Amino acid sequence: xxxxxxxxxxxxxxxxxxxxxxxxxxxxxxxxxxxxxxxxxxxxxxxxxxxxxxxxxxxxxxxxxxxxxxxxxxxxxxxxxxxxxxxxxxxxxxxxxxxxxxxxxxxxxxxxxxxxxxxxxxxxxxxxxxxxxxxxxxxxxxxxxxxxxxxxxxxxxxxxxxxxxxxxxxxxxxxxxxxxxxxxxxxxxxxxxxxxxxxxxxxxxxxxxxxxxxxxxxxxxxxxxxxxxxxxxxxxxxxxxxxxxxxxxxxxxxxxxxxxxxxxxx
Amino acid sequence: xxxxxxxxxxxxxxxxxxxxxxxxxxxxxxxxxxxxxxxxxxxxxxxxxxxxxxxxxxxxxxxxxxxxxxxxxxxxxxxxxxxxxxxxxxxxxxxxxxxxxxxxxxxxxxxxxxxxxxxxxxxxxxxxxxxxxxxxxxxxxxxxxxxxxxxxxxxxxxxxxxxxxxxxxxxxxxxxxxxxxxxxxxxxxxxxxxxxxxxxx
Numbered sequence: 001x002x003x004x005x006x007x008x009x010x011x012x013x014x015x016x017x018x019x020x021x022x023x024x025x026x027x028x029x030x031x032x033x034x035x036x037x038x039x040x041x042x043x044x045x046x047x048x049x050x051x052x053x054x055x056x057x058x059x060x061x062x063x064x065x066x067x068x069x070x071x072x073x074x075x076x077x078x079x080x081x082x083x084x085x086x087x088x089x090x091x092x093x094x095x096x097x098x099x100x101x102x103x104x105x106x107x108x109x110x111x112x113x114x115x116x117x118x119x120x121x122x123x124x125x126x127x128x129x130x131x132x133x134x135x136x137x138x139x140x141x142x143x144x145x146x147x148x149x150x151x152x153x154x155x156x157x158x159x160x161x162x163x164x165x166x167x168x169x170x171x172x173x174x175x176x177x178x179x180x181x182x183x184x185x186x187x188x189x190x191x192x193x194x195x196x197x198x199x200x201x202x203x204x205x206x207x208x209x210x211x212x213x214x215x216x217x218x219x220x221x222x223x224x225x226x227x228x229x230x231x232x233x234x235x236x237x238x239x240x241x242x243x244x245x246x247x248x249x250x251x252x253x254x255x256x257x258x259x260x261x262x263x264x265x266x
Numbered sequence: 267x268x269x270x271x272x273x274x275x276x277x278x279x280x281x282x283x284x285x286x287x288x289x290x291x292x293x294x295x296x297x298x299x300x301x302x303x304x305x306x307x308x309x310x311x312x313x314x315x316x317x318x319x320x321x322x323x324x325x326x327x328x329x330x331x332x333x334x335x336x337x338x339x340x341x342x343x344x345x346x347x348x349x350x351x352x353x354x355x356x357x358x359x360x361x362x363x364x365x366x367x368x369x370x371x372x373x374x375x376x377x378x379x380x381x382x383x384x385x386x387x388x389x390x391x392x393x394x395x396x397x398x399x400x401x402x403x404x405x406x407x408x409x410x411x412x413x414x415x416x417x418x419x420x421x422x423x424x425x426x427x428x429x430x431x432x433x434x435x436x437x438x439x440x441x442x443x444x445x446x447x448x449x450x451x452x453x454x455x456x457x458x459x460x461x462x463x464x465x466x467x
Contacts, residue, residue, distance in 0.1 A: 089352055090352065175349075175352070175353060177346045177347050177348050177349050177358075177361060177362075178345070178346055178347075180345075180346075180347045182344075182345040182347075183345050215272040216271070216272070217271040217272075218271070219271075219272060220272070221271060221272045221275035221276060221431075222271075222275070223431075224342070224346060224361055224364075224427075225357065225360075225361060225426075225427045225430055225431075226353075226357055226358045226360075226361035226362075227355065227357035227358070227361075228349070228352075228353045228355070228357075228358055231353055231355055232353070238438070240430075240438070240441075241436060241437060241438065243430075244430050244433055244435065244436040244437075244441070245433070245436055246433075247430065247431055247432060247433035247436075248432070248433020248434075248436060249433070250272070250433070251432050251433050252433075254272070254273075254276075
């Protein structure tokens with residue numbers, strides 16, 4: 001009986017195909033074009049397995065041989081952020097984009113907020129440069145052993161863990177109307193990272209340096225409160241709360257910096 | 267922009283509430299005297315127009331802050347790339363509408379100042395009849411109604427973002443509550459403003 005059921009299911013799905021409409025671009029400077037593909041349906045397939053199928057057999061819907069599509073992937077479990085792309089109009093990770101849950105034709109586009117390298121591959125280096133700008137780390141290097149840092153309350157660690165889930169995927173930057181080629185806004189993710197490192201007990205010892213960086217051109221003040229970031233974030237990070245929290249910290253800090261204070265880091 | 271960008275944007279946010287938002291509220295309330303008749307409106311308008319140091323007050327409280335807010339606001343509006351077709355959320359619509367009403371208000375307020383304050387400087391009398399003449403034209407009634415509603419919306423929604431920008435409302439719940447409070451402010455100011463317009467018709 002079970003064998004018959006499996007056979008029937010395979011027969012039913014064998015005839016089914018999934019249509020993909022993919023925006024391609026051969027080089028960083030060339031103009032984009034669309035290409036459609038009909039991919040044989042398999043159960044539980046995601047966008048990445050469909051792209052792998054196209055790579056295995058790079059023939060488009062007109063039956064013409066074409067070049068395989070380029071995309072990035074790494075962890076395949078939505079923790080690395082590498083496979084982000086615009087799927088059916090919305091930026092998200094292609095590993096967790098299940099074909100059964102998407103309306104067809106499924107459109108794939110690169111996240112054009114970033115420079116396109118080829119097809120669906122984008123260069124997210126601007127985000128990594130911004131992480132350096134805002135000093136998103138805890139400095140502990142020295143010439144001798146500094147010993148243990150201050151303890152972090154467990155409940156604080158638990159909410160800070162939520163902020164640490166950020167994988168620099170770039171989806172919130174793609175969703176933000178104020179991150180574009182006319183501005184140099186660093187984007188919501190970076191502001192939330194400052195909040196993460198400024199709430200770390202050892203990281204807080206340099207909180208003024210990170211706030212200084214956030215108050216530079218392209219920083220915190222460029223947020224326009226459209227709140228798309230918190231809607232788009234695949235990890236459910238409270239980005240708008242982080243932005244408002246950093247706004248409060250920057251308000252207090254800007255007064256301290258202007259008038260002078262003995263409490264720059266406490 | 268460079269390093270002063272933060273200070274300029276915070277100044278833009280502050281000036282929108284103090285003094286511009288306060289002035290708008292005061293202006294709409296004084297206009298409301300028109301609903302009590304020609305005499306009441308003219309008394310109020312004469313009182314406002316003959317305040318001591320009136321030119322200083324106008325420049326410091328109105329013209330300089332308003333010009334900075336308007337011109338820096340245009341820069342902010344035209345460097346955004348609205349995407350309400352991708353995210354049709356309430357907040358994203360407010361983001362776009364804030365910029366659309368802002369640009370419209372630059373045009374409306376420039377026209378309004380030309381029709382009233384500049385005409386006064388050229389020798390006209392600012393009184394009930396001046397507004398009644400302007401609003402005798404049905405196109406002008408529509409223009410003023412849209413202008414007043416744009417202004418009250420831009421103020422109420424701008425007040426909401428002011429609270430976020432300065433870090434006063436931080437949690438999602440506090441931001442939701444301030445949304446409802448600002449909706450109330452928008453409705454109240456709009457009713458006051460529209461009633462005054464139709465008192466001249």
